[in-house]
Amino acid sequence: MQRPPGNSIASRDIATYLHSYTNLKKHETDGPLVVNGGRGIYIQDEAGKEYIEGMAGLWCASLGFSEERLVEAAIAALRRLPYYHTFGGKTTEIGVDLAEKLLSTAPVPMSKVFFANSGSEANDSVVKLVWYYNNALERPAKKKILARTKGYHGVTVASASLTGLPNNHRDFDLPIANIMHVDCPHHYRFGEPGESEEAFATRLADNLEKRILAEGPETVAAFIAEPIMGAGGVILPPAGYFEKVQAILKKYDILMIADEVICGFGRTGNMWGCQTFGIKPDILVCAKALSSAYLPISAVMISEPIYQAMVRQSEKIGVFAHGFTYSGHPVSSAVALETLKIYEERDIVGHVQAIAPKMQKWIRSFADRPLVGECRGTGLIGAIELVADKATHAPFDAKLGVGAYLAQRAQEGGLILRAMGDSIGFCPPLIITGDELDEMFRRFDKALGETEKWLAGQGLA
Numbered sequence: 406m407q408r409p410p411g412n413s414i415a416s417r418d419i420a421t422y423l424h425s426y427t428n429l430k431k432h433e434t435d436g437p438l439v440v441n442g443g444r445g446i447y448i449q450d451e452a453g454k455e456y457i458e459g460m461a462g463l464w465c466a467s468l469g470f471s472e473e474r475l476v477e478a479a480i481a482a483l484r485r486l487p488y489y490h491t492f493g494g495k496t497t498e499i500g501v502d503l504a505e506k507l508l509s510t511a512p513v514p515m516s517k518v519f520f521a522n523s524g525s526e527a528n529d530s531v532v533k534l535v536w537y538y539n540n541a542l543e544r545p546a547k548k549k550i551l552a553r554t555k556g557y558h559g560v561t562v563a564s565a566s567l568t569g570l571p572n573n574h575r576d577f578d579l580p581i582a583n584i585m586h587v588d589c590p591h592h593y594r595f596g597e598p599g600e601s602e603e604a605f606a607t608r609l610a611d612n613l614e615k616r617i618l619a620e621g622p623e624t625v626a627a628f629i630a631e632p633i634m635g636a637g638g639v640i641l642p643p644a645g646y647f648e649k650v651q652a653i654l655k656k657y658d659i660l661m662i663a664d665e666v667i668c669g670f671g672r673t674g675n676m677w678g679c680q681t682f683g684i685k686p687d688i689l690v691c692a693k694a695l696s697s698a699y700l701p702i703s704a705v706m707i708s709e710p711i712y713q714a715m716v717r718q719s720e721k722i723g724v725f726a727h728g729f730t731y732s733g734h735p736v737s738s739a740v741a742l743e744t745l746k747i748y749e750e751r752d753i754v755g756h757v758q759a760i761a762p763k764m765q766k767w768i769r770s771f772a773d774r775p776l777v778g779e780c781r782g783t784g785l786i787g788a789i790e791l792v793a794d795k796a797t798h799a800p801f802d803a804k805l806g807v808g809a810y811l812a813q814r815a816q817e818g819g820l821i822l823r824a825m826g827d828s829i830g831f832c833p834p835l836i837i838t839g840d841e842l843d844e845m846f847r848r849f850d851k852a853l854g855e856t857e858k859w860l861a862g863q864g865l866a
């Protein structure tokens with residue numbers, strides 16, 4: 406590609422921006438996609454071209470890109486009290502309203518809510534809470550946290566350590582001590598030939614128990630999991646997995662942490678992914694759709710026993726020394742509260758239940774195409790995994806960038822998708838209509854056809 410002209414937004418971007426999750430060298434010549442506006446499930450670039458946002462941004466803009474009520478909620482909150490904090494026992498009414506609302510929707514009884522600004526901050530806080538809790542219980546050795554290969558929990562030092570993807574560790578000197586990874590529950594990729602989902606789940610639970618015993622159960626504090634792994638490639642747990650895993654956690658007094666940053670607020674067809682998969686967490690983390698992404702906010706809900714232990718511990722030194730300048734920000738809280746009201750008034754969960762079969766049918770309609778290995782998903786989240794060999798599930802050489810090629814063709818065709826390796830993710834705004842879903846998959850179909858031709862042209866498909 407040619408370098409963009411000198412005074413364009415693109416060239417100013419190249420001159421100034423350090424981009425998240427971007428090939429920095431390639432960006433110097435390719436430049437950015439400049440996004441200037443949004444309407445419903447669509448975004449617009451600077452030339453006015455519209456794209457269906459098939460990923461709701463980063464799995465987050467659940468009410469789309471033009472929800473006026475959220476704008477009004479932010480303005481009203483800004484006028485009333487543009488900022489205050491929660492240190493030293495301060496609070497705001499809107500923050501309390503939001504905490505009450507969250508606790509009332511929790512999938513299991515929860516006691517208290519801690520607010521932060523992002524999924525990463527929330528998960529970093531969770532690591533500290535787990536350690537604090539075990540110090541409170543005078544179990545100084547019980548500090549290890551088990552996460553899963555291909556899990557995604559963020560990019561700050563502790564949350565990136567929880568994340569189980571090599572790129573987030575390599576060159577960043579991670580993971581930190583006391584965070585370790587166990588099996589990825591992807592049956593299609595890691596199941597033995599002929600192994601049922603149930604048998605696969607049993608094997609993974611056995612491995613988990615062996616690992617806990619090898620580490621010493623007195624050293625293992627918590628297990629963290631997304632109900633559906635998102636950024637790892639939209640990986641659904643095999644049948645029976647969470648039931649078997651939780652039985653083992655219970656046996657060794659290990660906390661269950663649910664990272665609901667993607668699944669929370671209707672995405673899987675229930676309010677929480679925990680409900681879809683029978684998870685009973687001690688700690689629940691949410692973000693993203695909590696405010697439909699209109700302002701940054703995340704929340705950590707903790708159970709009563711955890712809270713009680715923390716209270717006793719904080720008494721010892723007189724303070725629970727954790728929290729952010731913007732924890733419980735009143736404007737973010739107002740937008741989140743309005744978001745939750747909208748979900749309720751419009752029965753967003755009911756809408757997802759009604760429309761999910763169409764999306765899942767569409768995803769599975771590509772199963773017979775030559776490059777398509779696995780079609781998976783539930784609710785309004787899913788993925789199509791492209792493979793070099795459908796019989797053996799062998800992946801393409803990563804250097805070919807097949808997934809990235811398809812995502813680029815889709816973008817040209819007016820559809821934003823995310824390639825996680827060669828798994829193409831679908832996670833549209835929850836407000837998407839049936840007609841819009843049809844259009845999304847027509848655009849995907851075209852991009853897939855172009856990818857098939859490209860590979861066939863190289864003799865690879």
Ligand code: PMP
Pocket residue numbers: 463464522523524525526528557558559560631635636664665666667692
């Ligand atoms: N947890 C999960 C499950 C996520 O998907 C993400 C973000 N994709 C995070 C945590 C981190 O959130 P953030 O990018 O807001 O720090």
